[in-house]
Amino acid sequence: MPMTKTRAKSGFALSNIGSVASQGVVLAIALFFVYLLFTNTQENLALRGIESGFAFLDKEAGLPIGDSLIAYTPMRSYGYAFLVGILNTLFVSVLAIILSTILGVFVGIARVSNNWLLAKVAAVYVETLRNLPLLLTLFFVYSVVLAALPHPREAIELLEGVYLSKRGFYLPRPLAEPGFWTFLIAALIAFALGLAFWRWAALHKVRTGKTLPGFWGGLGIFIVLTGLAYLITGRPVGSELPVYAGFNFKGGLAMKPEFASLLIGLVLYTAAYIGENVRSGIQSVEAGQIEAANALGVSNTVVTRKVLLPQALRVTIPATTNDYASLVKNSSLAVAIGYPDMVSIGGTIIGQNGQAVEIIAMWMAVYLTINLIISLGMNALNARVQHAER
Amino acid sequence: MTVEPIIFQPTPASPAPSSKVGAVAWLRANLFGGWKDTVVTIALLAILLVTVPKLIGWMFVRATFLGDADACRLAGGACWPFIVDKFNVLMLGVYPQELGWRPGIAAIALIVLAALTYTNRMRGIVLIVAWAILPFFALIMIGGAFGMREVDQSLWGGLMLSILLALVGVIVSIPLGVMLALGRYYGSPVVKSLCIAFIELLRGVPLITILFMASVMMPLFLPPDLVINNLLRIQIAMILFSAAYMAEVVRGGLQAIPAGQTEASLALGVTRRHTIAFVIVPQALRHVLPPLIGRCIALFKDTSLVIIVGLLDFLGMIKNAALDTSWLGFQAEAYVFAAVVYWSICYSLSLYGRELERRGPSAQKR
Numbered sequence: 139m140p141m142t143k144t145r146a147k148s149g150f151a152l153s154n155i156g157s158v159a160s161q162g163v164v165l166a167i168a169l170f171f172v173y174l175l176f177t178n179t180q181e182n183l184a185l186r187g188i189e190s191g192f193a194f195l196d197k198e199a200g201l202p203i204g205d206s207l208i209a210y211t212p213m214r215s216y217g218y219a220f221l222v223g224i225l226n227t228l229f230v231s232v233l234a235i236i237l238s239t240i241l242g243v244f245v246g247i248a249r250v251s252n253n254w255l256l257a258k259v260a261a262v263y264v265e266t267l268r269n270l271p272l273l274l275t276l277f278f279v280y281s282v283v284l285a286a287l288p289h290p291r292e293a294i295e296l297l298e299g300v301y302l303s304k305r306g307f308y309l310p311r312p313l314a315e316p317g318f319w320t321f322l323i324a325a326l327i328a329f330a331l332g333l334a335f336w337r338w339a340a341l342h343k344v345r346t347g348k349t350l351p352g353f354w355g356g357l358g359i360f361i362v363l364t365g366l367a368y369l370i371t372g373r374p375v376g377s378e379l380p381v382y383a384g385f386n387f388k389g390g391l392a393m394k395p396e397f398a399s400l401l402i403g404l405v406l407y408t409a410a411y412i413g414e415n416v417r418s419g420i421q422s423v424e425a426g427q428i429e430a431a432n433a434l435g436v437s438n439t440v441v442t443r444k445v446l447l448p449q450a451l452r453v454t455i456p457a458t459t460n461d462y463a464s465l466v467k468n469s470s471l472a473v474a475i476g477y478p479d480m481v482s483i484g485g486t487i488i489g490q491n492g493q494a495v496e497i498i499a500m501w502m503a504v505y506l507t508i509n510l511i512i513s514l515g516m517n518a519l520n521a522r523v524q525h526a527e528r
Numbered sequence: 529m530t531v532e533p534i535i536f537q538p539t540p541a542s543p544a545p546s547s548k549v550g551a552v553a554w555l556r557a558n559l560f561g562g563w564k565d566t567v568v569t570i571a572l573l574a575i576l577l578v579t580v581p582k583l584i585g586w587m588f589v590r591a592t593f594l595g596d597a598d599a600c601r602l603a604g605g606a607c608w609p610f611i612v613d614k615f616n617v618l619m620l621g622v623y624p625q626e627l628g629w630r631p632g633i634a635a636i637a638l639i640v641l642a643a644l645t646y647t648n649r650m651r652g653i654v655l656i657v658a659w660a661i662l663p664f665f666a667l668i669m670i671g672g673a674f675g676m677r678e679v680d681q682s683l684w685g686g687l688m689l690s691i692l693l694a695l696v697g698v699i700v701s702i703p704l705g706v707m708l709a710l711g712r713y714y715g716s717p718v719v720k721s722l723c724i725a726f727i728e729l730l731r732g733v734p735l736i737t738i739l740f741m742a743s744v745m746m747p748l749f750l751p752p753d754l755v756i757n758n759l760l761r762i763q764i765a766m767i768l769f770s771a772a773y774m775a776e777v778v779r780g781g782l783q784a785i786p787a788g789q790t791e792a793s794l795a796l797g798v799t800r801r802h803t804i805a806f807v808i809v810p811q812a813l814r815h816v817l818p819p820l821i822g823r824c825i826a827l828f829k830d831t832s833l834v835i836i837v838g839l840l841d842f843l844g845m846i847k848n849a850a851l852d853t854s855w856l857g858f859q860a861e862a863y864v865f866a867a868v869v870y871w872s873i874c875y876s877l878s879l880y881g882r883e884l885e886r887r888g889p890s891a892q893k894r
Contacts, residue, residue, distance in 0.1 A: 160716070161716050161717065161718040161719075162718075164716070164718050164719055164722070165718050168718075168722055175749045178748070178749055178750060178751055178752075179748045179749055181751075181752060182747070182748040182749075182750075182752055183748065185752060252557075252558065252561055252565070253558065253559060253561070253565050253568055253569060254558035254559055255558075255559055255568075255569050255572050255573070256568055256569070256572060259572055259576075265875065266871065268874075268878075269825070269870070269871045269874035269875045269878065270829070270867055270870050270871055270874070271829040271830070271832040271843065271870055272829070273832045273833060273835075273843060274832060274843060274863065274866055274867060274870060277843070277847065277863060278863045278867070281850070281859050281863075282859055282860045282863055285859075467733065467734035467735075468734070470734040470736045470737065471736070471833070473736065473836055474835070474836055481734070481736055481737065481740075485740065488740070488744060494740070494741075494744040494745045494748065495745060495748065498737060498740060498741050498744075498745055501733065501737045502729070502732070502733050502737060505732060505733045505734060505737070506729075506732045506733065509732045
């Protein structure tokens, strides 16, 4: 591509390679600055009687955590408590990424819909959420919307076993009964068979030119075989329903209000941004292409799959990568509503023993790692949808 | 015998069929295009018909505009006297009430300058200088100097603090961001790596951790006898954070300038330094004005995070007001008011951003 070449040249013409000596001076100043920070910190820590180093991670934490994915008691170590925080951060981020992607795609499609009312409603949604601080949205969901729900005694029952109350949301917990593992293996085999059929159908089309319903056939194979396996292994998935007892629900899966508000806030906020990416992706495809495909008699589904999506994704995916990274960083706002994520637990540890340097270094290490993983994954996806440049 | 020339007489165009024009056609095209469209429209209308009247009823019809908390509870709607009662605190925090005119003057200066900028009455170097002076003027008016009574920074709060943090943050971080971007784009390998490390480190972590760093860790970094107050530390953190993002925006602008500009300038004998300062940077900045406005909006929204490290900005004051025992139960009003204020400011900025995009260099090319 000629543009890239000239750009590189423009940068080169002006770039300041300079002498080795001048670079050495810059480096020396930077190193001296770091050295100054280091000695100051040592001195200050000694003055305040704060230990340094990561030895504290093995000490007993003694801090209660309201919401944990793994078994936790305050007797466990600081390191373990921090791990609970990391898992909570990851859990809420992954769930929010999945849900906001689904909602964002709907919003983006609604924005360009021919239906005037739908497009307007989606526009109002996007413009409202994008122009409010996320923290305000979180506070609003936490202390206005969820607080308006009824007490567990009069909880709203959405479906059987699904309850909404101001103490949180309750869902049935799936239980593995005898034969579950056999069933799981059978389901995986069925999935592999379905996938194999889909691939085979694609190859068959290349060889013979005949189109087979590869995707739907594969899905059918998967569903039928899994259903059969479910019946043969004696229906091995049960459920435990939440039951109202005393002052609150017992059993089932509980979603605390802090977690629910964080998830709802993150999803609503990020979906507005993803919706805009989807909209600009769709609008980047020239209308002439769609019209040409329609004129050639290509069906609407195929136009969407083969003309619209591949080109729209080229615009949508890079922008969405940034939004996913922001979402993970924004999950740190959990600290403001009391969901024990990594920042919230780390903040409590700093309050207890003052080892701010170590905790902040750990935060940064974890966030940088997560961001790196997201950009690696999304770059791999992006490489698959971009043009092969000549 | 003469032949009458036959003159072609076109029949006048008949009007468009009635099914293609008018309100009915519009409805059919835009709301009831097919059975799917009809279902969506009816479902949305049903939802709107249930929620919108309820919302209007709460906000206006059943709302109380004058009276006290008991009158509000009796009426059952929104309680706006609560906001009126708290208005000063929400705007200024615990800033001395009798000196409220000083931030008021700073606010008027900000509004006048914003209006002059928006209407394009003021431009060029005068505009830049005016915006560069504004934060200092605001700091002097709020903090007090030249014989005005000094007001301690621990008393600054409310919307005033949010706007001040954002204003100082934006105006200081733009030049810093330009320098970082230049270092990353044109710098020697050492400078380049230092700039990249700084930018990527700050962009890779959440603002909260940087604010924590400023409020808990920065005192450890500094010599023991140098004490910087909390507000200034947090302001510095926001400036550095914002600068990293500004740098990436500016880098996009640098990349958009064609190589011919550099080559022409160097060929005319202009030095490297002057080429960057007077040829490249001004054009690059013009290119990235709309995304820079986007970063301003983001920074203004981000100022709400300072409540986590103990400053009482606008959102912090809203949260406090909602917990006041004499006005208990009116949280929704407080948050709706906050939403209206934040939204108006951010939305008007984003409208200005779109306006710049329309006027800007990339629009002229198309």
